[in-house]
Amino acid sequence: MRRIGAALAAALALVATACGTEPEATPRAAAPAPTTTTTPTTTTPPTAVPGPGGTTVPVFQHPYPYGTARAKPPASPDGLVPVVRRIETDQPHVFITIDDGAVRHPAALELMRSANVRPSLFLNTKHVQEDPAYFKALQDRASAQVHAHTANHPNLQGKPYEFQKQEICGNADYLQQHVGARPRLFRPPFGNYDANTRRAATDCGFTALVMWTAAVNDGVVQFQAGGKLNAGDVVLMHFRQTFVEDFLAFLERCKRDGLTPVPLEDYLSAPRP
Numbered sequence: 001m002r003r004i005g006a007a008l009a010a011a012l013a014l015v016a017t018a019c020g021t022e023p024e025a026t027p028r029a030a031a032p033a034p035t036t037t038t039t040p041t042t043t044t045p046p047t048a049v050p051g052p053g054g055t056t057v058p059v060f061q062h063p064y065p066y067g068t069a070r071a072k073p074p075a076s077p078d079g080l081v082p083v084v085r086r087i088e089t090d091q092p093h094v095f096i097t098i099d100d101g102a103v104r105h106p107a108a109l110e111l112m113r114s115a116n117v118r119p120s121l122f123l124n125t126k127h128v129q130e131d132p133a134y135f136k137a138l139q140d141r142a143s144a145q146v147h148a149h150t151a152n153h154p155n156l157q158g159k160p161y162e163f164q165k166q167e168i169c170g171n172a173d174y175l176q177q178h179v180g181a182r183p184r185l186f187r188p189p190f191g192n193y194d195a196n197t198r199r200a201a202t203d204c205g206f207t208a209l210v211m212w213t214a215a216v217n218d219g220v221v222q223f224q225a226g227g228k229l230n231a232g233d234v235v236l237m238h239f240r241q242t243f244v245e246d247f248l249a250f251l252e253r254c255k256r257d258g259l260t261p262v263p264l265e266d267y268l269s270a271p272r273p
Protein backbone atom coordinates (compact mmCIF):
# COMPACT_ATOMS: atom_id res chain seq x y z
CA MET A 1 0.00 0.00 0.00
CA ARG A 2 2.77 2.37 0.97
CA ARG A 3 4.66 1.56 -2.21
CA ILE A 4 1.56 2.13 -4.35
CA GLY A 5 0.95 5.40 -2.58
CA ALA A 6 4.52 6.47 -3.15
CA ALA A 7 4.33 5.53 -6.81
CA LEU A 8 1.09 7.46 -7.19
CA ALA A 9 2.58 10.49 -5.52
CA ALA A 10 5.59 10.29 -7.81
CA ALA A 11 3.34 10.01 -10.85
CA LEU A 12 1.28 12.98 -9.75
CA ALA A 13 4.43 14.96 -9.12
CA LEU A 14 5.59 14.10 -12.63
CA VAL A 15 2.28 15.26 -14.11
CA ALA A 16 2.42 18.43 -12.04
CA THR A 17 5.97 19.05 -13.18
CA ALA A 18 5.05 18.43 -16.80
CA CYS A 19 2.14 20.84 -16.52
CA GLY A 20 4.27 23.33 -14.63
CA THR A 21 6.99 23.37 -17.24
CA GLU A 22 4.57 23.85 -20.11
CA PRO A 23 5.19 27.15 -21.86
CA GLU A 24 2.71 29.95 -21.36
CA ALA A 25 -0.14 29.96 -23.82
CA THR A 26 0.65 32.24 -26.70
CA PRO A 27 -1.65 35.19 -27.40
CA ARG A 28 -2.83 33.46 -30.57
CA ALA A 29 -6.28 32.66 -29.23
CA ALA A 30 -7.45 30.96 -32.39
CA ALA A 31 -5.43 27.83 -31.69
CA PRO A 32 -7.40 24.75 -32.77
CA ALA A 33 -8.99 22.66 -30.10
CA PRO A 34 -6.95 19.60 -29.20
CA THR A 35 -7.98 16.57 -31.18
CA THR A 36 -9.15 13.63 -29.17
CA THR A 37 -9.59 10.05 -30.23
CA THR A 38 -13.22 9.08 -30.08
CA THR A 39 -14.96 5.86 -30.98
CA PRO A 40 -16.89 6.40 -34.21
CA THR A 41 -20.59 6.44 -33.55
CA THR A 42 -21.44 5.27 -37.04
CA THR A 43 -21.80 1.56 -37.73
CA THR A 44 -20.48 1.87 -41.29
CA PRO A 45 -17.29 -0.19 -41.45
CA PRO A 46 -14.18 1.49 -42.90
CA THR A 47 -13.32 0.85 -46.55
CA ALA A 48 -9.63 1.48 -45.88
CA VAL A 49 -7.30 1.79 -42.90
CA PRO A 50 -3.71 3.03 -42.45
CA GLY A 51 -1.11 0.35 -43.14
CA PRO A 52 2.66 -0.12 -42.73
CA GLY A 53 5.00 2.55 -44.05
CA GLY A 54 2.29 5.14 -44.62
CA THR A 55 0.33 2.85 -46.93
CA THR A 56 -3.45 2.57 -47.11
CA VAL A 57 -4.97 -0.89 -46.75
CA PRO A 58 -8.28 -1.56 -48.53
CA VAL A 59 -10.73 -3.28 -46.18
CA PHE A 60 -13.18 -5.96 -47.30
CA GLN A 61 -16.36 -6.99 -45.54
CA HIS A 62 -17.19 -10.69 -45.44
CA PRO A 63 -20.02 -11.26 -47.95
CA TYR A 64 -21.12 -14.41 -46.11
CA PRO A 65 -20.12 -16.18 -42.88
CA TYR A 66 -16.65 -17.57 -43.60
CA GLY A 67 -16.05 -21.23 -42.83
CA THR A 68 -19.25 -22.32 -44.52
CA ALA A 69 -19.25 -24.35 -47.73
CA ARG A 70 -20.11 -22.35 -50.87
CA ALA A 71 -19.99 -25.28 -53.26
CA LYS A 72 -19.66 -29.01 -53.36
CA PRO A 73 -16.05 -30.14 -53.54
CA PRO A 74 -15.04 -30.44 -57.20
CA ALA A 75 -15.83 -33.71 -58.87
CA SER A 76 -13.08 -36.16 -59.58
CA PRO A 77 -13.14 -37.38 -63.19
CA ASP A 78 -11.04 -40.49 -62.61
CA GLY A 79 -10.96 -41.17 -58.87
CA LEU A 80 -7.86 -38.98 -58.46
CA VAL A 81 -7.74 -35.44 -57.02
CA PRO A 82 -9.22 -32.93 -59.45
CA VAL A 83 -6.96 -30.16 -60.82
CA VAL A 84 -8.50 -26.76 -60.11
CA ARG A 85 -7.35 -23.64 -61.98
CA ARG A 86 -10.21 -21.29 -61.19
CA ILE A 87 -13.45 -21.46 -59.25
CA GLU A 88 -16.74 -21.61 -61.07
CA THR A 89 -18.95 -19.06 -59.35
CA ASP A 90 -21.49 -16.40 -60.24
CA GLN A 91 -20.51 -14.45 -57.12
CA PRO A 92 -17.96 -11.59 -57.31
CA HIS A 93 -15.40 -13.59 -55.35
CA VAL A 94 -11.66 -14.10 -55.89
CA PHE A 95 -9.01 -16.06 -54.02
CA ILE A 96 -5.52 -15.14 -52.86
CA THR A 97 -2.91 -17.84 -52.37
CA ILE A 98 0.57 -17.20 -50.94
CA ASP A 99 3.34 -19.72 -51.58
CA ASP A 100 6.59 -21.15 -50.22
CA GLY A 101 7.36 -19.15 -47.04
CA ALA A 102 10.93 -18.15 -47.89
CA VAL A 103 10.68 -14.60 -46.50
CA ARG A 104 8.77 -14.07 -43.25
CA HIS A 105 7.72 -10.44 -43.63
CA PRO A 106 6.87 -8.90 -40.24
CA ALA A 107 3.93 -6.90 -41.64
CA ALA A 108 2.09 -9.88 -43.15
CA LEU A 109 -0.07 -10.73 -40.15
CA GLU A 110 -1.25 -7.18 -39.58
CA LEU A 111 -1.91 -6.64 -43.28
CA MET A 112 -4.15 -9.71 -43.48
CA ARG A 113 -6.02 -8.66 -40.35
CA SER A 114 -6.38 -5.04 -41.43
CA ALA A 115 -7.75 -5.99 -44.84
CA ASN A 116 -10.07 -8.55 -43.23
CA VAL A 117 -8.89 -11.07 -45.81
CA ARG A 118 -8.07 -14.76 -45.23
CA PRO A 119 -5.44 -16.04 -47.67
CA SER A 120 -4.60 -19.66 -48.36
CA LEU A 121 -0.94 -20.47 -47.72
CA PHE A 122 0.84 -23.22 -49.69
CA LEU A 123 3.96 -23.87 -47.65
CA ASN A 124 7.13 -25.93 -47.91
CA THR A 125 8.49 -27.79 -44.91
CA LYS A 126 11.98 -26.42 -45.58
CA HIS A 127 10.73 -22.85 -45.05
CA VAL A 128 8.21 -23.45 -42.27
CA GLN A 129 10.69 -25.34 -40.13
CA GLU A 130 12.83 -22.20 -39.87
CA ASP A 131 10.06 -20.57 -37.83
CA PRO A 132 6.83 -22.60 -37.43
CA ALA A 133 5.43 -20.05 -34.96
CA TYR A 134 5.37 -17.36 -37.65
CA PHE A 135 3.05 -19.41 -39.85
CA LYS A 136 1.01 -20.71 -36.93
CA ALA A 137 0.33 -17.09 -35.98
CA LEU A 138 -0.95 -16.36 -39.50
CA GLN A 139 -3.28 -19.33 -39.12
CA ASP A 140 -4.42 -18.65 -35.56
CA ARG A 141 -4.55 -14.83 -35.58
CA ALA A 142 -5.31 -13.99 -39.22
CA SER A 143 -7.41 -17.09 -40.01
CA ALA A 144 -5.16 -17.95 -42.95
CA GLN A 145 -5.39 -21.63 -43.90
CA VAL A 146 -2.24 -23.64 -44.36
CA HIS A 147 -1.92 -26.07 -47.27
CA ALA A 148 0.76 -28.28 -48.79
CA HIS A 149 3.42 -27.43 -51.37
CA THR A 150 5.95 -30.32 -50.83
CA ALA A 151 8.76 -30.60 -48.32
CA ASN A 152 11.63 -29.30 -50.48
CA HIS A 153 10.02 -27.61 -53.50
CA PRO A 154 11.31 -29.99 -56.22
CA ASN A 155 9.97 -30.19 -59.76
CA LEU A 156 7.75 -33.26 -59.33
CA GLN A 157 7.09 -33.87 -63.00
CA GLY A 158 8.65 -37.15 -64.14
CA LYS A 159 9.77 -38.18 -60.66
CA PRO A 160 8.96 -41.69 -59.32
CA TYR A 161 5.72 -42.14 -57.40
CA GLU A 162 7.50 -42.94 -54.11
CA PHE A 163 9.60 -39.79 -54.31
CA GLN A 164 6.52 -37.66 -54.97
CA LYS A 165 4.52 -39.31 -52.23
CA GLN A 166 7.29 -38.68 -49.73
CA GLU A 167 7.51 -35.00 -50.71
CA ILE A 168 3.74 -34.49 -50.60
CA CYS A 169 2.64 -36.66 -47.65
CA GLY A 170 5.74 -35.73 -45.67
CA ASN A 171 4.91 -32.05 -46.09
CA ALA A 172 1.30 -32.64 -45.01
CA ASP A 173 2.44 -34.63 -41.97
CA TYR A 174 4.88 -31.90 -40.98
CA LEU A 175 2.32 -29.08 -41.32
CA GLN A 176 -0.26 -31.04 -39.37
CA GLN A 177 2.19 -31.67 -36.58
CA HIS A 178 3.82 -28.24 -36.36
CA VAL A 179 1.17 -25.77 -37.54
CA GLY A 180 -2.11 -27.48 -36.75
CA ALA A 181 -4.80 -28.85 -39.00
CA ARG A 182 -4.20 -31.41 -41.75
CA PRO A 183 -3.85 -29.57 -45.08
CA ARG A 184 -6.66 -30.31 -47.53
CA LEU A 185 -5.29 -28.67 -50.66
CA PHE A 186 -2.04 -29.24 -52.56
CA ARG A 187 -0.17 -27.12 -55.06
CA PRO A 188 2.75 -28.63 -56.99
CA PRO A 189 5.91 -26.49 -57.12
CA PHE A 190 6.17 -24.46 -60.36
CA GLY A 191 2.69 -25.78 -61.21
CA ASN A 192 4.37 -28.89 -62.65
CA TYR A 193 2.71 -32.24 -62.13
CA ASP A 194 2.04 -35.59 -63.79
CA ALA A 195 -0.14 -38.65 -63.19
CA ASN A 196 2.03 -39.77 -60.27
CA THR A 197 1.55 -36.38 -58.62
CA ARG A 198 -2.21 -36.78 -58.73
CA ARG A 199 -1.96 -40.36 -57.47
CA ALA A 200 0.28 -39.33 -54.60
CA ALA A 201 -1.88 -36.32 -53.70
CA THR A 202 -4.93 -38.59 -53.70
CA ASP A 203 -3.20 -41.13 -51.47
CA CYS A 204 -2.11 -38.33 -49.11
CA GLY A 205 -5.77 -37.34 -48.63
CA PHE A 206 -6.06 -34.06 -50.53
CA THR A 207 -9.32 -32.79 -51.98
CA ALA A 208 -7.83 -30.78 -54.86
CA LEU A 209 -4.65 -29.90 -56.70
CA VAL A 210 -4.74 -26.11 -56.98
CA MET A 211 -3.22 -24.07 -59.82
CA TRP A 212 -3.80 -20.33 -60.48
CA THR A 213 -5.07 -17.86 -63.08
CA ALA A 214 -3.28 -14.64 -62.07
CA ALA A 215 -0.10 -13.74 -60.20
CA VAL A 216 1.43 -10.80 -58.33
CA ASN A 217 5.12 -9.99 -58.84
CA ASP A 218 6.99 -6.84 -57.77
CA GLY A 219 3.77 -5.10 -56.80
CA VAL A 220 2.08 -5.77 -60.16
CA VAL A 221 -0.93 -8.05 -60.75
CA GLN A 222 -0.40 -10.10 -63.90
CA PHE A 223 -3.34 -11.72 -65.66
CA GLN A 224 -3.24 -14.88 -67.72
CA ALA A 225 -6.04 -13.52 -69.87
CA GLY A 226 -7.58 -10.07 -70.21
CA GLY A 227 -6.69 -6.92 -68.30
CA LYS A 228 -8.52 -7.41 -65.02
CA LEU A 229 -9.36 -9.88 -62.32
CA ASN A 230 -12.53 -11.86 -62.85
CA ALA A 231 -14.84 -13.70 -60.48
CA GLY A 232 -13.39 -17.08 -59.61
CA ASP A 233 -9.76 -16.16 -60.31
CA VAL A 234 -7.14 -17.84 -58.11
CA VAL A 235 -4.27 -15.39 -57.57
CA LEU A 236 -0.72 -16.48 -56.75
CA MET A 237 1.83 -14.49 -54.79
CA HIS A 238 4.80 -15.45 -52.61
CA PHE A 239 6.29 -14.72 -49.22
CA ARG A 240 8.92 -12.25 -50.46
CA GLN A 241 10.55 -8.99 -49.42
CA THR A 242 7.88 -7.28 -51.55
CA PHE A 243 5.05 -8.77 -49.47
CA VAL A 244 3.47 -5.41 -48.62
CA GLU A 245 3.57 -4.13 -52.21
CA ASP A 246 2.29 -7.42 -53.60
CA PHE A 247 -0.55 -7.86 -51.12
CA LEU A 248 -1.67 -4.23 -51.48
CA ALA A 249 -1.55 -4.48 -55.29
CA PHE A 250 -3.86 -7.49 -55.09
CA LEU A 251 -6.28 -5.75 -52.68
CA GLU A 252 -6.41 -2.58 -54.78
CA ARG A 253 -7.01 -4.60 -57.93
CA CYS A 254 -9.94 -6.37 -56.21
CA LYS A 255 -11.50 -3.03 -55.25
CA ARG A 256 -11.05 -1.72 -58.79
CA ASP A 257 -12.63 -4.81 -60.31
CA GLY A 258 -15.50 -5.00 -57.80
CA LEU A 259 -14.39 -8.30 -56.29
CA THR A 260 -14.06 -9.59 -52.73
CA PRO A 261 -11.31 -12.03 -51.70
CA VAL A 262 -12.90 -14.96 -49.85
CA PRO A 263 -11.42 -18.18 -48.43
CA LEU A 264 -10.58 -20.73 -51.11
CA GLU A 265 -11.39 -23.49 -48.63
CA ASP A 266 -15.06 -22.52 -48.62
CA TYR A 267 -15.22 -23.50 -52.30
CA LEU A 268 -12.85 -26.47 -52.30
CA SER A 269 -12.53 -28.29 -49.03
CA ALA A 270 -15.31 -27.31 -46.67
CA PRO A 271 -17.77 -29.99 -45.63
CA ARG A 272 -20.61 -30.48 -48.07
CA PRO A 273 -23.51 -28.04 -47.54
Ligand SMILES: [Zn+2]
Pocket residue numbers: 099100149153189190
Ligand atom coordinates in the same frame (compact mmCIF):
# COMPACT_ATOMS: atom_id res chain seq x y z
ZN1 LIG B 1 6.44 -22.59 -54.81
